[in-house]
Amino acid sequence: MSGMVERRGIGVWLTHAGLVLGIAIICFPIYIAFVASTVDQAALVTPPMPLVPGGHFLDNYHEALFVGANAPVWLMLANSMVMALGITVGKIAISIISAYAIVYFRFRFRMVFFWMIFLTLMLPVEVRIVPTYEVAAGLGLLNSYTGLILPLIASATATFLFRQLFLTIPDELVEAARVDGAGPVRFFIDILLPMSRTNIAALFVILFIYGWNQYLWPLLVTTDPSMNTIVMGIKQMLPTGDEVVEWPVVMATAMLAMLPPVLVVIFMQNLFVKGLVESEK
Amino acid sequence: MADITLKDIRKSYGRTEVIHGIDAHVEDGEFIVIVGPSGCGKSTLLRMVAGLETVTGGEVSIGDRVVNDLEPRERDIAMVFQNYALYPHMSVFDNMAYGLKIANVPKEEIRARVTEAARMLELEPYLDRKPRQLSGGQRQRVAMGRAIVRKPAVFLFDEPLSNLDAKLRVQMRLEIKALQRRLGVTAVYVTHDQVEAMTLADRMIVMNAGVAEQIGAPLEVYANPQTLFVAGFIGSPPMNVLRTEVRDGTAVVGGGYEVRGRDLATGSVIGVRPEHVNLVAAGAGLFDATVDFCEPLGAETLVHTRTDAGDSLVVRIDGEAVFPSTGDRVGLIADPVRLLAFDAAGRRIASLADLSP
Known part of the structure; x- marks a missing residue:
């Protein structure tokens, strides 16, 4: 039935042992971070490091969320959320529309546009960050959500992905829609969008994490602590000079920063897999 | 209900002419089959009638309107495709209703028409299913249902049975014929299968290399082929x-x-x-x-x-x-x-x- 090799006896134990070991290696640092976020500063700085959670969970998280170092963590989480959602929704919307144009409309220089979009794949944010900063600054976008989102909103990868998806949709379906009387907009909304929903879900997961994890760009474009995002905010919490680092609070912040992407993966993965099973082309 | 007139229809892709001037008249209510080997231009001809291909030269009229420059939806036609072309994310009901929804037909009437078509095609138990949960024959029926509910002047069939197995093909062939008789709608049907052409057609157009070699009733064409190509193509x-x-x-x-x-x-x-x-x-x-x-x-x-x-x-x-x-x-x-x-x-x-x- 399936191509899997059936294992019995010692084989089962060996494979499971391997998996458990792998998971343990990956999870241990996260566990340490969690433990560190539940003890007080004194317990953390005196060796050996504690390996069981302490009793300061609520204190630390409360302090992180509502006091923080430069800005309260809830504000940075909100900023990150706005940025990540803005980037994700924007990227999906823009790329699905450009892919629609490139695949279904015959206009002059169609392929030129396609290759121009494709070429930008080779230019990650870091390469063009100085000119981008210059432009953003010139437009007065520093310390604003627009400035955080807009420069990251175009996506060649997603455009390419949607293009490939649209190319697999049979021409007859397009023609059937034409005979049924659906114009370009109706076809897009009624046929193409629903047929792309699994890809949209997959891209949402990937792009949300991409947006959430942005570090360099927010670091450049936001100087006002109230506009800081969580990922760069963690770094900002580490003081320069002689101040004492509140490690438990920093760790609590790290745990909180990890939470949204994890939730997105858990919930969207459900939808994504369900969509995959249901889809048919 | 309408007749179709093709006047010196030509089609070129770039400089290559693939259809070299076809004249034909399809009577109101007639079942006409365009038959020919693959690449002979029969599908292209049908798609020009449907409005899915532009007409390079000549005139296509449906009823008394020249439709050369009309969009498919303005031509009062319905088309059944070879691979059914059902919307995979819509239920059978929605597939059939989609064209009517776009045409802003009132909800009650959509329901009535779809139910009627489903009854006619024995699709009633499947109205809530998605196309992928149906067999090939059932999908084909849905595609026909989608054509029927529109109450078009002309049915266009583009090799609708080629994806079915042999036994089902014979059965669906009979059903299509019976349905067309019952509804009395003009039908143009494209196939490469000469048996299908013989059994379905009131008259058939035998095409080869972009030319209509012969137009006539099946038995007439069989008994009196006008060219060697027709003689070889019709009959097995x-x-x-x-x-x-x-x-x-x-x-x-x-x-x-x-x-x-x-x-x-x-x-x-x-x-x-x-x-x-x-x-x-x-x-x-x-x-x-x-x-x-x-x-x-x-x-x-x-x-x-x-x-x-x-x-x-x-x-x-x-x-x-x-x-x-x-x-x-x-x-x-x-x-x-x-x-x-x-x-x-x-x-x-x-x-x-x-x-x-």
């Missing part, structure tokens, strides 16, 4: 084709039979249907041949022979008759009326009976 097994050889001014076929026709020039050929040839004892027929092999099919047996001139010739005999074995020498006879003559360019000359003095 195809018409036998015998080369002629001119000896001392007389055309000879099969290495022995002297055709007494006066006008048979070098290069002309004689066509004869397998059922119009009979086996007799060697030496007793028009000419002799050697049996290559026999195919007993039950109701009939196909005897494959080779004439002394080297042409292969298939004879269809009764399934219960004793058939010869490989290597046997047999004589062949045929009524001269049944021998059709074609000139070197493949055009029909006349039956030999007309030529005989």
Whole structure:
């Protein structure tokens, strides 16, 4: 039935042992971070490091969320959320529309546009960050959500992905829609969008994490602590000079920063897999 | 309800002309089948009627409107596609209702029309299912239902049965015919399968290489093919084709039979249907041949022979008759009326009976 090799006896134990070991290696640092976020500063700085959670969970998280170092963590989480959602929704919307144009409309220089979009794949944010900063600054976008989102909103990868998806949709379906009387907009909304929903879900997961994890760009474009995002905010919490680092609070912040992407993966993965099973082309 | 008129229809892709001027008229309520081998331009012709391809030259009229520049939705047509082209994310009901929804037909009426079509096509239990949960035959029915609910003036079918297995194809063929009769809607049906064409058509257009070789009722086309191509394409097994050889001014076929026709020039050929040839004892027929092999099919047996001139010739005999074995020498006879003559360019000359003095 399936191509899997059936294992019995010692084989089962060996494979499971391997998996458990792998998971343990990956999870241990996260566990340490969690433990560190539940003890007080004194317990953390005196060796050996504690390996069981302490009793300061609520204190630390409360302090992180509502006091923080430069800005309260809830504000940075909100900023990150706005940025990540803005980037994700924007990227999906823009790329699905450009892919629609490139695949279904015959206009002059169609392929030129396609290759121009494709070429930008080779230019990650870091390469063009100085000119981008210059432009953003010139437009007065520093310390604003627009400035955080807009420069990251175009996506060649997603455009390419949607293009490939649209190319697999049979021409007859397009023609059937034409005979049924659906114009370009109706076809897009009624046929193409629903047929792309699994890809949209997959891209949402990937792009949300991409947006959430942005570090360099927010670091450049936001100087006002109230506009800081969580990922760069963690770094900002580490003081320069002689101040004492509140490690438990920093760790609590790290745990909180990890939470949204994890939730997105858990919930969207459900939808994504369900969509995959249901889809048919 | 409407008739369709095609006036000198041409289609070019760039500089290559693929359809070279087709004239045809489809009567109101008629079932017309366009048949031809793949690449002959039959689908392109249909798609020009549908409005899915632009017309390079000529005029397509549906009813009394010239529709050359109209969008498919403005032509009052419905089309059934080869791969069904159902919207995979919509239920059967929504698939059928989609065109009506776009046309802003009131909800009550959509429901009534879809239910009616579903009843007609025995799709009622499946209205809530998605296309992928249906079998090929059911999907085909949904595609037809989608066409029916629109109440179009013209049905267009683009090889709708090619994706079905043989048994289902026969059944659906009958259903399509019955449905078209019942609704009385003009239908244009494209297929490469000559059996489908023969059984469905009121009249058929036999196409080859962008040209309509012959337009006529199926039996008329079968009995009187106007070109060698039609003779070979319609009928299974195809018409036998015998080369002629001119000896001392007389055309000879099969290495022995002297055709007494006066006008048979070098290069002309004689066509004869397998059922119009009979086996007799060697030496007793028009000419002799050697049996290559026999195919007993039950109701009939196909005897494959080779004439002394080297042409292969298939004879269809009764399934219960004793058939010869490989290597046997047999004589062949045929009524001269049944021998059709074609000139070197493949055009029909006349039956030999007309030529005989």
